[in-house]
Amino acid sequence: MLQSSPKGSSSLSDNDNSSDLKSTMNDISSQTNENSDYSILPMDVIVDILSFLILSKQSINEYCNFLQSVHNKNHHSIFNLFFGYKHWDIHKTHVVFLYRNFIVKGDLTPYESRNPSEKVEQDGFIMNYIFKHAHTLTVDYCPMTDTYCQSLRKNKRIERFTFIGNRKHYHSGLCSALRECESLKKLKLDSVYDWEFTKLFELASLTYLKLNTGMMLRDFPPQKYNFDFIVDIEENQGSIKKILKNEFSESRLKHLSLISSEGFTDEYSVSNLMKLPALEILFLENQKITKQSMRTVGQSNLREICFERCLNFSDSGMEQLMKVKLPNLTKLKLSGCGFNTSNLKKVFEPSNGEILNQLTYIELSKNQNMKDTAFSKLGSFKFENLDTVDLNHCVSLSSIGILTFMRSFSECIRTLKLRECNLDETALVTILKSCSKLQRLDLEMNNISCTNIEICEITDLSNLHYLRIEKNNLTDIEWLIALPLSNLQLPRKISNYGTMQLDRQIP
Structure with a gap:
């Protein structure tokens, strides 16, 4: 992981090696152009770019001046990303980058600029670029904003997204923005505080989904926490039959993890979720499922079941589980479920x-x-x-x-x-x-x-x-x-x- 050097330090002498640094930049510029696919830049170019990040603030400013000079108009967005404006304070922003894979860490503090408009422009430039163009993005205790969510909504190439944080970092527009990221394959949300997460099940390319929520059960409409939104309910002579909706019939979701502080699924949710055609791994932690959850399942293609701290499931629930047709099941993990x-x-x-x-x-x-x-x-x-x-x-x-x-x-x-x-x-x-x-x-x-x-x-x-x-x-x-x-x-x-x-x- 890359880290910025302490103030006043430098991997190269600011005075003695100025010409060498400019020469290196010219060499890199000559190997790339504004139409380059930066996800497949030559490794030696990537290494040179990353090495600039450990220079002192003074050297960073020198490079910014160099890049913005009239003699270097061919520099492209990857250089703009890290060096495109002079007053970016490397000691207040920690961004790790390689092949369009980004990790944004910490409570990012915008540069304290005397000019408010300049401050917004500087802070927005680097972050908006990341949310718009990243193929892989991890947001680690960085507060989400309206602007970041709007930028993320426009990203049609992102395949993997991870959000780590708590309520103060979460934004109510995050799940709605992610719903527009049509290429998403792997999604981890460490904190969710609204039921908009149910929209994520509509992502056609999604194969891995992990959700952890701190919401209370009372915060959910019943049709949300028991996942009735993925089925059509048919009533016939007093009996109820649930059939998977057409829009979920081609779901690619293989791995689903649902974790919460209170439990946002009930005894009906498991049978609904097990209808997802590609689902292979189901992980439920601290959920309100019971032995009744298994009675309406019938058959499932699951190959791994993991229930952790599902205290209402108990040993009678496991007995009922043995009666479900699970021809592909190979892993059974039932930890802390209160078995007698x-x-x-x-x-x-x-x-x-x-x-x-x-x-x-x-x-x-x-x-x-x-x-x-x-x-x-x-x-x-x-x-x-x-x-x-x-x-x-x-x-x-x-x-x-x-x-x-x-x-x-x-x-x-x-x-x-x-x-x-x-x-x-x-x-x-x-x-x-x-x-x-x-x-x-x-x-x-x-x-x-x-x-x-x-x-x-x-x-x-x-x-x-x-x-x-x-x-x-x-x-x-x-x-x-x-x-x-x-x-x-x-x-x-x-x-x-x-x-x-x-x-x-x-x-």
Whole structure:
């Protein structure tokens, strides 16, 4: 990332190298013209341009004079962008640029000009250019304005836009402006404070959408927060049928993330969203969905479902999820959803073998009420494709429940995340003996000590390249050194046996 140098510093001497700097500028000007496609400028030209940004303010002013001289009328907009007016204060504006990819950082303070009209012209020149012409733009805690939104509205080539900030940086015209950016493919809005975001679903080229809002549920009209705007509702003899509207039938949206402080979806929203034809990944955090959300879904092409802190969903919701036709589902992430145990027994049982065997990734982390008996009905069932299991911070589990679950996936598992699961050294040895394909094992914050560790039956750990056992009750590491970890290196210095991380590169 580029940063301006402190005042008074310079990467080149202002006096001694003035002629060299002008020569460099002439060389660059000779290689480009006003019709150049600046997104494909030669790399050496780009490097020279970027190097100018670290010069002192005095040198910047010299270049501005040079560019505006009568002898250099062929300079084009890329030079105007950074050096086009004399009084741009590099120490108050931080802009990073490469191949029309811009990052505008911080609360930008316009140059304090004595002439108010000059101040507006100077501030607007660089920012309006960026919002009109950027192909990729990240706005990071920079307050949006009417002018910026109007400029963004005119940008028909921008493909990726990210907004990071809070209410004081957000502008009510932002979503409406983005709706006019017809080439947008990837859109991230860290803060949204009006329901105009629903218009973004109409963008024909959009494939990735992430929305985070601080609005309260009462701020939304019902048809907005349950996403009824994407369906037609038909009533027939007392029954209601929802059909995707024609304007969304060719939607390209593949990845959708909805995050909020209170929850702006309800039990009907999931079934509506799952009707989007190209949707593959659905991430919902802190949303007001329930088990009813799944009952009207029917079938979906989703390959990844991630519900995080959706407390009303619970274990009964997961049971209902297993009844949905999800032929492409491979990743199921349900973190901090308040699962207990009773309904999970109905999920992890052989009768659900078809959907369980599709899964390559299961996450049930931060479900603090989930107990060992949740996996008791698996019996002799064996997962066929399960690659990763994440049970981090399931504090009501113990070695008994973990090992019961492990027997069903020991032949295929490659990554195990078991942080803060009350495991002891017996569980550690059993895992190392049973999971021959294991590559990554995280056992931080458990109850593993140095006693009762029998390693004689552990003959091959050649696949293991990451072992984390920090914050346990270790008092020595003799047993650890004796493990057959031929390709895993101990750290050079271990000063605290309770804090240890072993890592190596996969050959």
